[in-house]
Amino acid sequence: MINEVLWIVFALINFTMVTIIYRIFGKQGLFVWIGMSTVVANIQVVKTIEMFGLTATLGNIIYGTAFLATDILNEKYGKQEAKRAVWLGFATLISMTVMMQISLYFTPAPNDVAQGAMKTLFEFLPRVAGGSLLAYIVSQYVDVLIYAKLKALLPDNKWLWLRNNGSTMISQLLDSFVFCFVAFFGEFPANVWFEIFITTYFIKFIVAALDTPFLYLAKQFPRRQ
Known part of the structure; x- marks a missing residue:
């Protein structure tokens, strides 16, 4: 049960950090978080853990925080700002991938200790890399569109939970399918x-499901640029 408890605590810490970043830095903080989370998620995903009787990758939590961040942007700043954040995350992920691939081609010094670890983290199979990039842009874009549609149909605050869970759970289903289909x-x-x-x-x-209370909390914060 250690992994299960730690995983829940880790998720709560991640979502708490998103809300704190938003509270302190406003909209720009969410843009930075989305760029950072897409990169970190693709590093953490290399590590697999056993949890709830299943084998899972570690990057799912911080990857999920990107959906929370875009939902906050969609809720408080509109669909266009959420779309900009999605493309920022995509550009950040591609930039990181290109830069780290080039860095692996440098011949390491005789006493270097990092090359092997860097290859483990950043050397990729084309199908896996393609699946990750495609799943990100498709699922995030769908999340933004569904959230905006639900907000237009159900603008009252009492439906905030439905806007959040409906958009994220559908887009995460699409994300899982696209990635697994392309990669595996x-x-x-x-x-x-x-x-x-x-x-x-x-x-x-x-x-x-875990990120819902944090969207409600962020909703109460003053709208900051």
Whole structure:
């Protein structure tokens, strides 16, 4: 149970940090957080853990905070600002990927101790990298569009939970499908592929549910640029 308890505490810490960053730095803080979280999530995803009887990747939590950040932007600043944040995260992720790939081609010094670890973290298979990039831009864009649509249909604050959970849980389902399809379809038997897809989404579903109170908290903060 250690991993399960630590995972929940880790999720609460991540979402708390998003709200603190927003409280202190306003909209610009969320833009920075989205860029940072996309990079960190793609580093953490290399590590796998066992939790709830499932094998999961560690990056799902901080990746989920990017959806919370775009939902806050959508709620308080509108769809266009949320879209800008999504493209910022995408550009940041591509920039990091390009720079780290080039850095791996430098011949390390004889006493270097970092090259092996850097290759483990940043050397990628094209299908996995392509799946990650495509899943990010598709799911985040869909999240923004669904949230904006729900906000237009159900603008009252009592439906804030539905706007948040509806947009995030649907977009996370799409994110899991796109990534698993591009990265793993045909690499595993169909039943194994389906299990990977379901377990990936299950973890993201829990993360999406946990972020709801933090959106309510951020909603109460003064609107800052």
